[in-house]
Amino acid sequence: MSSRSVTFSTLGTLLAGLVALIWFGQRSMMYFPASDVGSPRDAGLPTAEVVTLETDDHLELGAWFVPPAVAPTGYTVIVFNGNAGHRGYRGGIGRGLAERGMAVLLFDYRGYGGNPGLPHEEGIARDARAALAYVRSRPGVDPRRIVFFGESLGTAVAVRLALEYAPAALVLRSPFTSFASMARMHFRFLPFTWLLRDRYDSITRIPRVTSPVLVIAGDRDGIVPIDDSEALFARAPEPKHLVTIAGADHNDDVLIDGPQVMDAVQQWLRGDATTR
Numbered sequence: 257m258s259s260r261s262v263t264f265s266t267l268g269t270l271l272a273g274l275v276a277l278i279w280f281g282q283r284s285m286m287y288f289p290a291s292d293v294g295s296p297r298d299a300g301l302p303t304a305e306v307v308t309l310e311t312d313d314h315l316e317l318g319a320w321f322v323p324p325a326v327a328p329t330g331y332t333v334i335v336f337n338g339n340a341g342h343r344g345y346r347g348g349i350g351r352g353l354a355e356r357g358m359a360v361l362l363f364d365y366r367g368y369g370g371n372p373g374l375p376h377e378e379g380i381a382r383d384a385r386a387a388l389a390y391v392r393s394r395p396g397v398d399p400r401r402i403v404f405f406g407e408s409l410g411t412a413v414a415v416r417l418a419l420e421y422a423p424a425a426l427v428l429r430s431p432f433t434s435f436a437s438m439a440r441m442h443f444r445f446l447p448f449t450w451l452l453r454d455r456y457d458s459i460t461r462i463p464r465v466t467s468p469v470l471v472i473a474g475d476r477d478g479i480v481p482i483d484d485s486e487a488l489f490a491r492a493p494e495p496k497h498l499v500t501i502a503g504a505d506h507n508d509d510v511l512i513d514g515p516q517v518m519d520a521v522q523q524w525l526r527g528d529a530t531t532r
Contacts, residue, residue, distance in 0.1 A: 286435070286454065287375040288340040289368040296320050299347030309363055309386040317371050317383055319343070319363035319390070322350040329357035331424065331525055333403045334387050336410030342369035348513030349405070356522045359397070363387050377454035384417045400424060403525065406431070408480060408506070412456035415465065422466045427521055429472045430480045430506055431488045433459035438480070462492045469496040470524045474504030474511040497524060
């Protein structure tokens with residue numbers, strides 16, 4: 257065997273190994289679950305009720321139902337988390353919305369918050385349906401006033417679910433166009449776009465959404481650049497509204513659960529915001 261044949265054989269083996277590593281290991285670079293949820297009180301939600309959701313593939317997911325802290329508006333908000341942590345990190349979102357008269361469901365996807373299973377796009381879609389089914393079955397919830405609130409990864413989850421069940425409003429905090437877009441930005445040295453197992457292709461789904469859309473983005477976001485959020489916003493149908501938080505990066509408190517974010521949601525639901 258010639259040295260050239262050996263070289264090509266070795267190169268082929270290395271490339272096959274790289275492809276296998278990317279294929280089987282990519283989800284460890286996409287999902288960052290944490291398990292130490294604690295109690296609702298630990299998250300600053302002493303009035304929250306601990307509840308369990310059941311998916312259609314028979315997984316039980318932990319969740320908290322937070323009642324309104326002031327006169328109810330009649331809205332119930334389902335929060336779709338980003339790709340890291342657990343629902344305990346979203347206590348500020350639950351508290352901020354409850355203080356504005358909304359009921360809130362905080363839940364964790366499979367593999368997060370001590371839940372069974374491993375996260376992947378199709379499984380998380382099942383988890384989202386379980387959250388919606390729970391809220392719709394709960395006494396006192398008006399099915400016409402259910403709101404989806406997605407953050408980062410959760411925006412893609414919320415957009416997908418909105419095509420199956422139109423919420424009263426779709427709130428997208430730091431949304432991206434697709435995971436392929438994010439991969440090109442953050443992993444330029446890897447052939448991710450054609451190897452992605454979970455694609456979260458919101459850009460092709462958002463034009464078919466029939467609910468009012470509120471997009472909230474930080475103009476210094478280093479994870480989901482505002483240009484990507486604005487590209488998704490541009491494809492969304494009317495009515496829609498874009499709120500830009502000046503100086504805010506992806507994980508800054510002001511963009512996660514700051515008063516500008518909470519007030520923007522309240523104003524959009526009341527019809528105070530101007531469409532653009």
